[in-house]
Amino acid sequence: MSLIDRYLQTxxxxxxxxxxxxxxxxxxxxxxxxxxxxxxxxGRPLTTDEEEALLQQFGHPLVLATRYAPQRHVIGPAxxxxxxxxxxxxxxxSVLVNLAIAIGLLVGGxxxxxxxxxxxxxxxxxxxxVFGWVTLIFALIDLNLPRLLQTAGxxxxxxxxARPAPAGPPxxxxxxxxxxxxxICLGWWLAIPQAPFLVFGPAAAFLALAPVWQQVYLPxxxxxxxxxxxxxxxxxxxDWPRGTTISRIGADVLGLAxxxxxxxxxxxxxxxxxxxxxxxxxGAVDAINRIGKVxxxxxxxxxxxxxFQHVYRLVRTPPTTPA
Amino acid sequence: MKPSESAAVEDALLENLRLELRRGGLVLAVxxxxxxxxxxxxxxxxxxxxxxxxxxxxxxxLLRRLESQGLLSSEWREEDKRQKRFYTLSPAGRRVVRQxxxxxxxxNDAITRILEDE
Numbered sequence: 001m002s003l004i005d006r007y008l009q010t011x012x013x014x015x016x017x018x019x020x021x022x023x024x025x026x027x028x029x030x031x032x033x034x035x036x037x038x039x040x041x042x043g044r045p046l047t048t049d050e051e052e053a054l055l056q057q058f059g060h061p062l063v064l065a066t067r068y069a070p071q072r073h074v075i076g077p078a079x080x081x082x083x084x085x086x087x088x089x090x091x092x093x094s095v096l097v098n099l100a101i102a103i104g105l106l107v108g109g110x111x112x113x114x115x116x117x118x119x120x121x122x123x124x125x126x127x128x129x130v131f132g133w134v135t136l137i138f139a140l141i142d143l144n145l146p147r148l149l150q151t152a153g154x155x156x157x158x159x160x161x162a163r164p165a166p167a168g169p170p171x172x173x174x175x176x177x178x179x180x181x182x183x184i185c186l187g188w189w190l191a192i193p194q195a196p197f198l199v200f201g202p203a204a205a206f207l208a209l210a211p212v213w214q215q216v217y218l219p220x221x222x223x224x225x226x227x228x229x230x231x232x233x234x235x236x237x238x239d240w241p242r243g244t245t246i247s248r249i250g251a252d253v254l255g256l257a258x259x260x261x262x263x264x265x266x267x268x269x270x271x272x273x274x275x276x277x278x279x280x281x282x283g284a285v286d287a288i289n290r291i292g293k294v295x296x297x298x299x300x301x302x303x304x305x306x307x308f309q310h311v312y313r314l315v316r317t318p319p320t321t322p323a
Numbered sequence: 324m325k326p327s328e329s330a331a332v333e334d335a336l337l338e339n340l341r342l343e344l345r346r347g348g349l350v351l352a353v354x355x356x357x358x359x360x361x362x363x364x365x366x367x368x369x370x371x372x373x374x375x376x377x378x379x380x381x382x383x384x385l386l387r388r389l390e391s392q393g394l395l396s397s398e399w400r401e402e403d404k405r406q407k408r409f410y411t412l413s414p415a416g417r418r419v420v421r422q423x424x425x426x427x428x429x430x431n432d433a434i435t436r437i438l439e440d441e
Contacts, residue, residue, distance in 0.1 A: 019387070026408045027383060030364045033405060037364075059380035067384035 003048065004031055007055050014065035023068060031055070074139045082177045083138040089177075090130045090184065098122050100295075101203050104288035110280050118202040126201045133187070137180050172235065179231045186224035193217075206275035207285070212265035216258045223254050245310050252307045259300045268292040349377060351427055353385060354412065354420045357395060362407040386410055394419055 012024050039045055058064055075083050098119050105115035192198055200207045234244045262268055267289050271277055352375055363383055370377055389395045394416035397408050
């Protein structure tokens with residue numbers, strides 16, 4: 001096989017299938033024409049080294065082939081900063097949950113191996129799942145982003161009033177990130193009955209959700225769904241802040257009610273039915289329940305503050321008719 | 324950062340900017356040159372004779388892209404006992420070249436004036 005054939009074969013390997021033969025034929029003919037021209041100038045056939053030098057001008061065969069391919073990306077530059085932010089939040093949150101479980105197990109007297117095992121496995125289990133889902137959802141949004149933005153329309157007068165020295169990313173992107181985050185949470189929540197692994201990761205071998213979650217399962221799903229609808233409304237109707245504020249207060253109040261039910265329950269998590277009820281394991285479950293309830297109280301305080309803030313804003317902002 | 328590292332970063336930056344600057348000009352040059360029919364090799368030679376060297380790895384994919392955008396048309400034909408793919412401007416390509424040339428001249432005049440101010 002000549003050097004030209006070897007070069008073209010490598011180019012061909014990466015070329016788009018539909019145009020492969022045509023492109024290789026064109027490149028082959030032009031290379032041979034160049035060689036014929038050069039040979040006519042020199043009055044002799046080219047040496048192998050000269051032929052190789054000529055092919056070198058075309059560049060690396062794989063680089064050449066990729067230049068024929070259309071520019072592709074999974075997540076484009078417009079969405080990438082939001083994707084990156086969401087991914088960091090999702091991964092950070094997962095690390096914190098797993099860390100809390102590990103600490104709870106250690107406090108409860110579990111062996112370090114058992115308590116830290118799920119944490120050590122985190123990069124290979126939960127992290128990959130979170131990464132996969134966040135990336136998939138953002139890729140789907142990126143695919144439909146031009147159509148979504150076109151549907152949403154653009155009205156300069158409808159944009160929120162300019163605020164002095166806004167900190168952080170533009171609000172539109174923040175809302176989009178929240179939509180993605182809430183959609184992931186809803187998907188995750190709906191998948192839990194079929195895959196308890198999604199709640200506790202490897203710790204699902206000895207941990208299960210307490211019966212109280214059956215009471216709050218549907219309200220929680222409704223809450224996530226309402227949050228997503230609310231966020232879309234905020235994104236598409238920035239000219240109607242009063243409506244979104246009222247909805248947000250409603251969502252916070254419903255969240256507080258759900259948290260109240262969980263707080264009054266005897267337990268939030270319990271030992272998995274097939275797990276061995278050793279003193280250590282029971283202690284670990286008890287510790288997780290205590291930590292969980294502390295977290296619930298903190299969240300309820302934050303949610304109550306959020307309700308007060310929104311009510312205050314509602315009272316202070318004069319009502320406007322939606323455009 | 325060491326001076327040698329700083330120089331390397333500056334060289335890389337300059338190379339990126341140079342490529343960026345050249346990219347648009349190259350498209351216009353190729354389109355303008357294809358007001359007359361060429362196949363890849365003769366097009367490259369014609370550009371090189373006018374002091375615009377283009378490597379094959381850039382030129383051939385560019386020709387395909389411009390064709391897929393409807394600015395060029397092409398056909399396989401035999402010349403000197405070899406099958407060659409000849410490219411020329413499509414009617415849409417002719418219209419676009421006229422507008423691009425006007426744009427280029429305007430840009431060139433503007434930049435010349437800016438540079439003269441220094």
